Amino acid sequence: MSIIEFKGLTKAYKDIVAVKDLTANIEAGRITGFLGPNGAGKSTALKCLLSLAAPTSGSALIRGTKYSELTNPMREVGAVIESGGFNQSVSGIKNLKIIAAAAGISDSRALEVLDLVDLTDARNKKVKEYSLGMKQRLSLASALLGKPEILVLDEPANGLDPIGIAWLREFLKKLARDGHSILISSHQLAEMQNTVDDVLIVHKGRLIAQGTMQKIVGTGTLEEAFIRLVEAS
Amino acid sequence: MKNLLKSEFRKLIYAKSFLGYLSGAIFISLISSIPAAFSINAIKSQLNGTGLMDPALVAEVYGKAITGYLFAMILGIAIMGNEYQNGQAISTFLAVPRRLNVLYAKLVIAAGAGIFLMVTSTLLGFFGAYLGLSHYPHARTSPTVFINLMIAAVVSGAVIAIMGVAIGALVRNVKIAQTGAVLWLVVVERLIVLFWATGGKFLPSGLILGMMDININLKSTKKFLDISSSNYFGPGISITLLLIYAAILATVGTRVSLRRDIE
Numbered sequence: 001m002s003i004i005e006f007k008g009l010t011k012a013y014k015d016i017v018a019v020k021d022l023t024a025n026i027e028a029g030r031i032t033g034f035l036g037p038n039g040a041g042k043s044t045a046l047k048c049l050l051s052l053a054a055p056t057s058g059s060a061l062i063r064g065t066k067y068s069e070l071t072n073p074m075r076e077v078g079a080v081i082e083s084g085g086f087n088q089s090v091s092g093i094k095n096l097k098i099i100a101a102a103a104g105i106s107d108s109r110a111l112e113v114l115d116l117v118d119l120t121d122a123r124n125k126k127v128k129e130y131s132l133g134m135k136q137r138l139s140l141a142s143a144l145l146g147k148p149e150i151l152v153l154d155e156p157a158n159g160l161d162p163i164g165i166a167w168l169r170e171f172l173k174k175l176a177r178d179g180h181s182i183l184i185s186s187h188q189l190a191e192m193q194n195t196v197d198d199v200l201i202v203h204k205g206r207l208i209a210q211g212t213m214q215k216i217v218g219t220g221t222l223e224e225a226f227i228r229l230v231e232a233s
Numbered sequence: 234m235k236n237l238l239k240s241e242f243r244k245l246i247y248a249k250s251f252l253g254y255l256s257g258a259i260f261i262s263l264i265s266s267i268p269a270a271f272s273i274n275a276i277k278s279q280l281n282g283t284g285l286m287d288p289a290l291v292a293e294v295y296g297k298a299i300t301g302y303l304f305a306m307i308l309g310i311a312i313m314g315n316e317y318q319n320g321q322a323i324s325t326f327l328a329v330p331r332r333l334n335v336l337y338a339k340l341v342i343a344a345g346a347g348i349f350l351m352v353t354s355t356l357l358g359f360f361g362a363y364l365g366l367s368h369y370p371h372a373r374t375s376p377t378v379f380i381n382l383m384i385a386a387v388v389s390g391a392v393i394a395i396m397g398v399a400i401g402a403l404v405r406n407v408k409i410a411q412t413g414a415v416l417w418l419v420v421v422e423r424l425i426v427l428f429w430a431t432g433g434k435f436l437p438s439g440l441i442l443g444m445m446d447i448n449i450n451l452k453s454t455k456k457f458l459d460i461s462s463s464n465y466f467g468p469g470i471s472i473t474l475l476l477i478y479a480a481i482l483a484t485v486g487t488r489v490s491l492r493r494d495i496e
Contacts, residue, residue: 047494047495050327050330051326051330052323052326052327052494052495053494054492054494067330068330068331073327073328073329073330074327074328079327081323081327085320085321085322085324085325085327086319086320086321086324087244087247087315087319087321088319089248089249090247090248094243094247095324097243098240098243098244098321098324099240099324099325099327099328101240101243102236102237102239102240102325102328103236103328103329104236142324
């Protein structure tokens with residue numbers, strides 16, 4: 001069953017077409033990698049999916065509904081967007097309490113999710129004092145606030161050191177085992193090969209391949225498959 | 234809406250910058266109101282000679298207590314503009330994608346914070362003016378001064394902060410918006426009054442003065458020492474016009490904000 005659908009999604013900024021006629025389905029209960037180089041249109045497509053940007057044409061739907069029309073969006077979809085979303089001068093726990101209040105979620109849940117991402121000890125530190133890895137984990141914590149079934153993660157591994165990447169990989173696998181459906185965008189192909197079940201590959205705003213990891217990669221690596229697909233497009 | 238108001242209130246008190254704006258408003262009110270009695274007394278010979286015997290001039294001294302409205306504007310701009318500048322708009326709109334509700338909550342919180350800021354700074358400024366005037370036992374105070382001043386503080390606090398939110402929605406860069414607003418209120422409006430005295434009554438600062446119902450018309454030998462508010466609107470029209478300005482700005486700001494992609 002499809003939980004996320006892109007239907008002919010196009011997003012243009014004046015003369016620049018960031019996403020062109022993207023049509024794809026994301027299946028429930030799987031980790032789907034949304035892959036492509038920087039500037040391929042991944043973040044723009046996800047912003048359209050999350051109603052942060054308005055599509056020029058087409059649509060991006062979650063269970064057949066626009067994100068902006070979901071009754072309790074944070075209880076259905078948890079999202080991490082690349083650029084963050086925290087007040088740097090305020091502590092991690094206070095940032096989460098601000099978001100929790102807006103979504104009608106209790107303050108105690110903020111402490112729970114900080115514990116899930118191993119940030120309990122740093123909860124009272126200002127976000128500007130966090131390392132990049134800690135900020136990424138705080139973003140994951142905010143995505144988990146509403147105990148959503150679906151997670152949309154935009155470049156969550158960006159800037160992480162090897163330990164952080166390993167932590168993220170295990171964390172995502174645990175979430176998948178717990179029944180979450182995850183759409184994760186990344187340009188780090190080698191890492192994604194070890195993490196995702198299904199793959200969407202975009203290049204210059206266009207979808208150039210879609211399928212299971214095994215089908216896309218064949219006997220080689222994801223990187224080799226990606227270069228082959230980009231050259232063929 | 235209750236959840237959103239709670240969230241917006243937390244943003245205001247957690248950030249601590251509100252305390253900075255409140256301190257700024259109190260400071261500017263005190264440095265405007267405490268020396269006002271001495272200044273007017275010093276130039277009384279160049280005015281009409283009555284000086285602080287004139288209740289309108291005493292009201293003018295107390296009127297200096299409201300100067301903190303500048304910070305109500307800066308606060309309103311920060312409430313909206315910082316949301317976009319530090320990326321918090323993303324988490325806010327992910328939690329509540331119905332943007333109109335978010336904007337309404339911001340306007341309500343800005344109005345409340347603006348009132349608190351203005352009432353506090355005006356009360357302290359009033360006390361400062363009282364201290365200055367206590368050196369002149371012959372100063373005669375009109376009994377309506379305090380009431381008019383507090384009405385002006387409440388209305389200007391809410392309305393100017395709402396205008397600030399609207400400007401913050403229109404101008405993405407907080408520093409540019411705040412600098413522009415300060416320059417407008419402190420420099421441009423005063424220049425307009427200097428060169429087109431009758432136009433002053435339509436400006437926000439003139440409307441705030443109008444709310445205080447101070448009726449002075451003193452001509453000096455030096456033009457820049459003239460004190461005149463006799464052609465200003467009364468409290469009713471001043472409040473109405475100020476509300477209309479705020480409603481227009483808030484409508485434009487809301488429309489722009491609803492259409493904008495969140496980067």
